[in-house]
Each structure stands twice: as structure tokens, then as C-alpha cells.
Amino acid sequence: MHNRKALAGLIILGVFLVLAVIGPWIAPYDPSAVTQASLEPPSAAHWLGTTNTGQDIFSQLLVGTQGVMVVGLLAGVIATALSVIVGVTAGFIGGLGDEFLSLLSNVFLVIPALPLIIIIAALIPSAGGVTIALVIAFTGWAWGSRILRAQTLSLRNRDFVEAARANGEPMWRIIFFEIMPNLIAIIASGFIGTVIFAILSEVTLAFIGVTSISTWNWGTVLFWAQSSQALVLGAWWWFVPAGLCIAAVGTALTLINFGIDEFVNPRLRNTAASAGILRKKKIRARIGFTPVFRGDANADAGAAATASVAKKGKASR
């Protein structure tokens, strides 16, 4: 993989995915176990310190990773699938079908996700990660759908699609082999965006105490830190690591998104590949102002010539 940004993103995300699977096994303590070691700062026994009830924070984060990852990815997959199905179909078929599907996505657009989840969580006290993921997915797919519909509308009238029709390609082939490859960048970024949104929503819900506070995720850690006034007590180790985890996952997903863009778009791929060379040679490649690069030796000679001219100018004065 040539793309360092995407590689870094994949490594960070990979670490969290592995932790999501093995977290509960490698956690050194039971995250809910109350002990006498109250509010201890990080030490060899408790790597990230303890809460005011003596719970091990490192174990809480490890166990909580699973919930965050499952909700994020599940919501991302469902929302992306929905947006692709509705958006591409609407854009491609046009007419009444398009009207109906657009109406549908418009309706879903105006449903506010967080309040709805709060209501559902209040109605079903046992609402777990999967329920939350489903609600986030069902309220979060409409934006992607609208963008995909617009792009499909623009693509379906392009010459290469016309040519495919003239070749007698069936509709499914045009959609999947002509149009879809042009949409991958949008689909991928929509997926990444939804995953970030879902993770933040879940953490937020846990943080404000709407979802079950007995299942561990990073938001639950923050909820307890907040309600126990960790900041006032100076127990930074209680909330900083959870915040950093959230930031790290968000960063990783964004980095992967850059990588996907460059991988899918051949033009960006070349640009990315030459970015390093451009930086080294100090060429600024811009549209409308073609750079002039006369090679290092010539550039030096040019600078020297200018300098000598300047000197002469001074001397004559």
C-alpha cells in the first residue's frame, strides 16, 4: 500500500477492531467490580487508574470497545445499503418511482435521530447496541441517498452510459458496472461518515445516560466520570483516555476515507503519487498557472544571474 494516510488509518482501526473482539478476555479486571482502590491514578496495577468506586478504567475501556465498534459498523453498513438502494434506484429510474423514493428520503431526512433514539430507549429499557444501531441507520441513510441520487442523475445522461445503452447492455449491468464504479467514492465516504456519526451518537446517548448505564462503552465511562465529578476531583485518567479513544477512531476513519478517494479516483491517485516529488522539487502544480521548473542547477544559475544583475545595478548607482 503506497498510501501512508490510509495505512495509518487502517492500523489504528485494526487495533480497535481486534480490541473489540478480544477486549473482554484480556481485560485485567471485571469492569464493574467495586474495590477499595478508590480514585487511584495510573499505576502498574491499574494502567489507567481507578474510579471513585475502585473500578479499573482500563478494563472498562477494553470491554466497552466492542459495543462502540458493533454499533458503529452495523449502523454504517445498514445505512449505506439503504442509501445506495434508494438513491441509485431513484436516480436511475426517474419518473414516479423517483418521486416516491425522493419523498421517502425527504421524510426520513426530517426525523431527528437523537430525540427519536431517546424516546425509543425510554420505551424499551432493555434497548441494546443493535437496537440503537438500527435506529441510527434508519434515521441516517437519507443524506447519502440524496447525494447518490443526484450523482446518478448526472451520470445516467453521460456519453458512456448512452454508449452502454446503445450496446444493448441490460439495465442491471449498466447500474452495477457502468454507474456504480463511479459512485464508490461517494458510497465509501458516506459509509465512513455514518460510522463516525453512529459512534458519536452512541457515545453521546450513553454519556447523557439515556441508554443502559450498566453495559460498558466509552460513553458509559464518560457518564460515570461526569456524574462523579471526576474533573473536580482532578481524576483526569478517568475521562481523558475514553475521549482519546473516540478521537482516535474518528481520525482513523477519516484517514481511510482519504485513501479510498485516491484509490477509487485514478486522477487523484496520480496526484497523490506525485505529491511527494512536487514537495521535494518545490513545484506548485496549479490549474491555470503551469509551473516552470528549470531543474536545480538552472534555478541556482538563474538566482546567481539575478543577484549579479542586482549588484551591477547598485554599482552603477
Added chain:
Amino acid sequence: MSIAEARRTIVKQPVLEIIDLSVDYGYDDSAVHALKNVSLTLGAGEILGLAGESGCGKSTLAYAATRLLPPPGVITGGEVLFTSSRDGHQGNLLRMSDRELRAQRWRDTAIVFQGSMNSLNPVYKVGKQLMDGIAAHEKRMPAHVQRARAAELLTMVGITTDRLESYPHQLSGGMRQRVMIAMALALEPEIVIMDEPTTALDVVMQRQIVEQIMDLKRDLGFSVIFITHDVSLLIEMADRIAIMYAGEIVETATADELYRYPRHPYTRGLLRSFPPLHGPRREMKGIPGSPPDLQSMPTGCRFHTRCAYAMPECSISVPTLQPPTVAGDEPGRLVSCWLHEDPAVTVPVELSRRA
């Protein structure tokens, strides 16, 4: 006679001098060398034709000379000197700051793009777009003066002024092309670069537009670099023609001389690719093969792989652009071919004919 002298004899008052311009696509060792040491001079009031097969660097030359080449294009050497024939102000386009370049654009050199009928923004009326263009360079000009100027420009290219209120889609392809030409002439530039302005049009429209350009040139006195692969069109309208092959200029001469007495085998091949308008019928020959891959250029003369007159010499060393050896050729002709460079070789009769 050196190349510089030859150029001076033929161009009395240069407005644009392209000297040893080299252009790469790409930034590292795998870069494609699209142009190599291309020199060209455009005289005041002259129509200079630039012809060659697709992919030989015609458009690259025009865009590089105006610094409009998009990435990954990069200019790796040379100079482009502009000298005004009106007030004598000078400038080197390759050493200008962005601001100077932006101010210079369109005022000194305007461009009519390839397929420029699509360069009009579909959501604005034609008049508004013309006025916007004028306003970009003449900020203090009052709106009604801009409007009058826009109307004047449309009249100039033979479109009635009520079309100012039309949207681009309401105009035909030919009319849109005329609007683009009007736009290029808005600031009375000294140089108009036309990149295949008539390629997408039918022959009737092509004829009308070419005549329009000639009329406008006569009235307004600008110089034209006309890029096309239609050599027959060039012979008719251009004063001088430069033939390009694989990123190099292989021959330059006045249009008439070039047509009657081609000196480079490639020029002869191009001329034999279309039927003559008068004189006896002859078989059309064309040129066998296709232009070389710019990434793996043949050694020596770049044309030798397709040349019927290729000699051992041709694949070994690169010929230089210099006056041909044929006696009686007009001064200022240049050709890059071993047939004319090597004094030991007898030039074939079809490449040395006079009268």
C-alpha cells in the same frame, strides 16, 4: 544562416517568441517529454498555422506558452517573450508573477478553446457572460458601456444584438463558437490563439467562421496562432505554417511554399493525405504507422520509423532545424531532416522540387 537569423528574416516584428520551450507531463523520471526545445515566432498581424497529427503537441505548445497547461504539465525550460506591437511593452510569460500573468491574459493573448462551444456557462445569458469577461479586466467601466461593448462584439462576429438576451442552449454550435470568438476579442488582444476552433463544426459553418476570423483580423489587426490538424484549411488561411511531429517542429515555411514545395518527408506525407483542390488527380497516400509513444521515443530522428527516405544516419543522430539545402528556397525556411542537413546526400526530387 543561423536559426535566429532565419527567424528574423521571415518575421519582421515579432509579438510572441517561443524559444526552446520544453514541457513534461509528470514530475519524476517517468515523465513524458511532450515538447522538446520548440521554438516558434509569431509576427505582428500574422496568421501562424500549427499542424500535425493528434498527440504531436500542438495544443500542449499553445497551452504551455500561455501557462494554462493543467497538472501534471510542467514547463522544464525555455522562454516565451511577448512584445507589444502597439506600445512596445514586453514580458516573459514564464517568469511573470501570478498577478502579472492574470493581467496579461486576455488583454494581450486571448484563447479560443478546443470545443469552446461548451465553455459558455449554461445558466447565464450570453450578454451577461460577455460583460462579466469585460468587467474582470475593466473594473471601472460602467455597466451600460460594458453592455454596449458586448453588443458591439456580437455584431462584429455577425450575430444580432438581441442574442445578448439568449441563453447558450438557445444558440447553435456555430453561433456559440462565434460568441467565444467575440469574447476572445473583447479586450482587443494582440494575439489570439485558436485551438481547433472549427473542428466540431460542419464545413459550411467552418468556412463562415474562418472567413469571419480573417475579416476580423484585417479590421482589428491581431495575430493568430491557429492550431488544427486540417492542413488544407491552414494552407488557405495561414501566412506561415509550422509542422509538428512528436513534440518537435519539423518544418516551418510560408503557407504557399510549404504547400508547393514540402521539404520534410512528414510534411509531404501530410499534404498527400488529402486530395488537391486543382491540378491532376493523384492517389492519396497518407503516412504509414502511427506517431511514436512519447514515453519511448525512437533514437535519432523521431520520424525515421515511418519515413520512406530513412537512412542509417536517421536512426543514430538527431537532425537540427536548419535552412534546407535546396537552391532557390525562400530565406527563413527551416526543416529538420538529414536529407537536407547531410551535404553528401542527394535530396530526392520530390523533396527538392522548385517551380
